[in-house]
Amino acid sequence: MAGLELLSDQGYRVDGRRAGELRKIQARMGVFAQADGSAYIEQGNTKALAVVYGPHEIRGSRARALPDRALVNCQYSSATFSTGERKRRRHGDRKSCEMGLQLRQTFEAAILTQLHPRSQIDIYVQVLQADGGTYAACVNAATLAVLDAGIPMRDFVCACSAGFVDGTALADLSHVEEAAGGPQLALALLPASGQIALLEMDARLHEDHLERVLEAAAQAARDVHTLLDRVVRQHVREASILLGD
Amino acid sequence: MAMEMRLPVARKPLSERLGRDTKKHLVVPGDTITTDTGFMRGHGTYMGEEKLIASVAGSVERVNKLICVKALKTRYIGEVGDIVVGRITERRRSAEDELAMRGFLQEGDLISAEVQAVFSDGAVSLHTRSLKYGKLGQGVLVQVSPSLVKRQKTHFHDLPCGASVILGNNGFIWIYPTPEHKEEEAGGFIANLEPVSLADREVISRLRNCIISLVTQRMMLYDTSILYCYEASLPHQIKDILKPEIMEEIVMETRQRLLEQEG
Numbered sequence: 001m002a003g004l005e006l007l008s009d010q011g012y013r014v015d016g017r018r019a020g021e022l023r024k025i026q027a028r029m030g031v032f033a034q035a036d037g038s039a040y041i042e043q044g045n046t047k048a049l050a051v052v053y054g055p056h057e058i059r060g061s062r063a064r065a066l067p068d069r070a071l072v073n074c075q076y077s078s079a080t081f082s083t084g085e086r087k088r089r090r091h092g093d094r095k096s097c098e099m100g101l102q103l104r105q106t107f108e109a110a111i112l113t114q115l116h117p118r119s120q121i122d123i124y125v126q127v128l129q130a131d132g133g134t135y136a137a138c139v140n141a142a143t144l145a146v147l148d149a150g151i152p153m154r155d156f157v158c159a160c161s162a163g164f165v166d167g168t169a170l171a172d173l174s175h176v177e178e179a180a181g182g183p184q185l186a187l188a189l190l191p192a193s194g195q196i197a198l199l200e201m202d203a204r205l206h207e208d209h210l211e212r213v214l215e216a217a218a219q220a221a222r223d224v225h226t227l228l229d230r231v232v233r234q235h236v237r238e239a240s241i242l243l244g245d
Numbered sequence: 246m247a248m249e250m251r252l253p254v255a256r257k258p259l260s261e262r263l264g265r266d267t268k269k270h271l272v273v274p275g276d277t278i279t280t281d282t283g284f285m286r287g288h289g290t291y292m293g294e295e296k297l298i299a300s301v302a303g304s305v306e307r308v309n310k311l312i313c314v315k316a317l318k319t320r321y322i323g324e325v326g327d328i329v330v331g332r333i334t335e336r337r338r339s340a341e342d343e344l345a346m347r348g349f350l351q352e353g354d355l356i357s358a359e360v361q362a363v364f365s366d367g368a369v370s371l372h373t374r375s376l377k378y379g380k381l382g383q384g385v386l387v388q389v390s391p392s393l394v395k396r397q398k399t400h401f402h403d404l405p406c407g408a409s410v411i412l413g414n415n416g417f418i419w420i421y422p423t424p425e426h427k428e429e430e431a432g433g434f435i436a437n438l439e440p441v442s443l444a445d446r447e448v449i450s451r452l453r454n455c456i457i458s459l460v461t462q463r464m465m466l467y468d469t470s471i472l473y474c475y476e477a478s479l480p481h482q483i484k485d486i487l488k489p490e491i492m493e494e495i496v497m498e499t500r501q502r503l504l505e506q507e508g
Contacts, residue, residue, distance in 0.1 A: 036320065055320060112291060112300055117366045147274065150316035152289060152300035155275035192275035192298075232273045236302050238258055239317045240267040242463040 006165045006180055014176050015044075020216060022160070022172045022223055023133075027140070027231045029148040037149025041141040044174060045131035050141035052149040054121035065120075069113035074103035074123045076138060082130040099125075099135065102198060106139055106159075106188045109197040112152040121151060132174040133161045135186045135200070140224060147232055157197055158225040159188040162217035164209055169216035187217040191225040194218075259462065259493070269304035272314055278305055279312065287313025288322065321391040321415040323369035327360040328400040330381070330413035331371075355381040357411055357419065377401060381411075382437045384421030385453050389460045391416035395467040402468040406475050407448045412466060418456060420449050451478060454486040455495070462496040469506070474499045 007013060017023070023044030032038040037052035058065045065071070076099035080088050089096065107123060123146065125138040139159035146153060163170045163177055163184045170177065173184055183203035190197055205213065272278060278290060278297045286292060289301040290312060299305075301316035323329075333354050336342065350356065357378050358371035373379050391414060400412045403423050411419040422445040424437065441449075455474040459466060477498040478486050485491050 030318075037318070119367075147302045148318065150301050150303075150319035152291070153274045154291070154293075154298075154300065156273070190275070193293075229273060232302050233271060236271050236273070236304075236317060237267060239463055240269055240271060240304055241263060241265065242259060243465065 004176070004180060006177055006182070007168055007170070011168075013170065015174060017172075019168045020171045020219060022220055023174070025140075025224065025227045027144055027228060029144050029231065029235045035145075035149075037145045037147070037151070039141050039144030039148055041137055041144065043133055043137045043140070043172070045129055046133050046137045047127070047129040048134070048137040048141040049126045049128060050138065050145035051124045051126075052122065052142070052145040052151065053124075054149070055116040055119040055151065058118065058120045065118045068117050070111070070116040070118075071120045072104050072108050072111060072113065072123065073120060074100045074107065074125070074142075076100045076103060076125050076127075078127045078130065078134075082127050099138070102135065102200065103138060103142060106157055106198045107142065107146070109195075110143075110153050110155060110157045110190060111146065112154060115152055121146075130175065132176070132178045133172055136160050136172075136188075136224075139188050140228060144228065144232065148235075155190040155192045156225055156228060157188050158191055158221040158228060159186065159198075160217055160220035160224055161186045162213050162220065164205060164213050169209075169213045171216045171220035183213070185213055185217055187214070187221055189218060189221040189225075191222055256489070267304075271302075271304055272299040273302045274298075274300050278314070283310065284312045285310050287311050289314030289316055315392070317392065318390050319392055323360050323363045323367070324414075325360055325363060327414035328357065328411065329360060329369075329371065329415045330355065330357050330386070330411055330417035330419050331415065332356075350380060355386065355419070357381060357413070360414075381419055381421065383441055384419055385449055387418040387420065387453055387456050389416045389418060389456070389466065393460055393463070393466050394418075395465045397467055402471075404452070404468065404472055404475070406452070406472070407445060408452055410452065410468075410471065412468075418466070420452050420456075422449065447483065451475060451483045451486070454478070454483060458486055458492040458496055459499070461492060464496060464500070470499060470503060473502045477502070 011018060025043050027039060027041040029039045031040045032051060035051045035053060040049050055070050076096050078089055080086050123142050125142055127134050136159040139157055143157045160171060161173045161184055163173045163182050165182055178184055183205040185201040187199050188197040276299045278299055280296045284297060286297055289299060289303060290297050291300050297312060299314050301314050303314045303316040306313055306315050333350060333352050336352060358373045359378060360369050361372045362370045394412050394414055394416060403409045409421055409423045422441050452475060455478050456471060459470060459474055464470060474495060477495045481491055
């Protein structure tokens with residue numbers, strides 16, 4: 001794209017980061033008292049809020065109940081003020097549905113659903129400000145919210161996006177970098193075992209480069225895990241001190 | 246009409262103020278608890294390739310050969326013998342059921358009951374086969390996290406301040422005026438609809454606010470902690486108890502008294 005240099009000769013990106021550097025992440029658990037679990041995350045300028053209810057009885061038709069495991073229901077919603085221009089999105093539009101489905105796939109892989117047969121777990125994610133990497137922020141926020149609710153999970157689910165510019169793989173893309181039109185990949189990882197919960201890309205990338213981009217995304221996801229791990233441990237430690245021994 | 250406005254202010258985490266650390270072994274999901282396969286696994290853990298891995302974020306509890314992880318906040322998990330307080334949302338519609346129970350319990354009633362059995366999928370079966378259980382009449386319900394209700398020998402308490410409380414293991418707490426005379430043979434199925442005096446109402450409101458402040462400061466709920474909190478709150482007006490600074494002050498005092506009592 002003329003005029004916009006995504007990666008300078010010295011290796012700096014548009015916002016001054018290095019190729020494999022993440023944006024600043026701040027997260028908090030337990031932001032709502034009324035929900036079973038909730039969390040808020042900021043990845044750079046992307047802000048996402050996640051709320052979890054459950055496990056509880058299946059709402060609506062009992063026929064949907066699975067006899068041996070819990071149903072995971074995810075809903076994604078993007079605030080009208082989240083993008084540069086105010087966009088009023090109808091509930092249930094393509095993007096929301098697709099995101100919801102992707103989140104569901106991701107969390108069905110991580111939550112130990114066999115422990116709660118015939119019940120339902122609801123995960124609602126709301127993006128308050130979208131500056132690239134919205135899927136990753138949603139997954140990270142939802143992981144913290146599920147942990148806050150005490151729902152058993154195999155492992156954390158940490159996600160990050162990655163792109164490819166000038167032969168270099170970039171981690172954690174911002175909106176400017178996403179809009180530039182290059183290939184972008186979203187990866188959700190279970191860090192302890194290295195298993196991939198979800199891998200998504202809809203662009204064209206030569207297969208020779210796939211390995212590198214995948215590795216950049218995986219490393220970034222592991223870095224996200226380090227941060228989220230710290231947040232959770234701090235939260236647990238504080239609550240434990242208050243409860244007393 | 247007097248109005249009060251508060252502006253947001255950064256608060257220091259309370260654990261710093263307490264100035265102590267925890268000795269518990271804290272884990273997050275994905276952490277290996279032990280590679281020793283001799284242990285039985287309890288709640289909050291799962292077995293993954295020869296090691297025991299945590300599935301919730303919390304503290305590890307070890308009782309002989311059983312290891313489990315107690316999560317900070319969970320939905321209620323039923324155990325036989327627990328007392329629960331709940332609202333009837335749905336009932337079986339069979340003929341004998343209609344004849345027998347319709348007169349006593351309707352949908353929407355609040356009842357106290359005991360857990361009789363727990364099914365493998367987590368569903369519990371309740372009974373009200375003793376006179377102390379049954380329909381609940383006038384009172385106040387407070388919903389808290391089940392992990393904050395301490396397990397005790399009895400969950401029905403008549404507090405000396407003039408009200409009674411039922412601490413349901415499922416986190417539902419019922420505060421009601423102490424009945425003057427013990428219930429007759431009717432048990433708990435006749436609703437007592439006599440008007441409750443203002444003094445009793447004030448005691449109940451104060452207790453409710455105290456319970457909420459204890460829960461906000463993550464303290465375990467049992468008869469002594471509630472009573473001490475009530476006494477610590479007496480110098481303040483009932484509506485002031487929920488203000489953050491006053492809440493902290495009252496709960497600090499409660500903590501002190503509890504420590505002195507144990508130590």
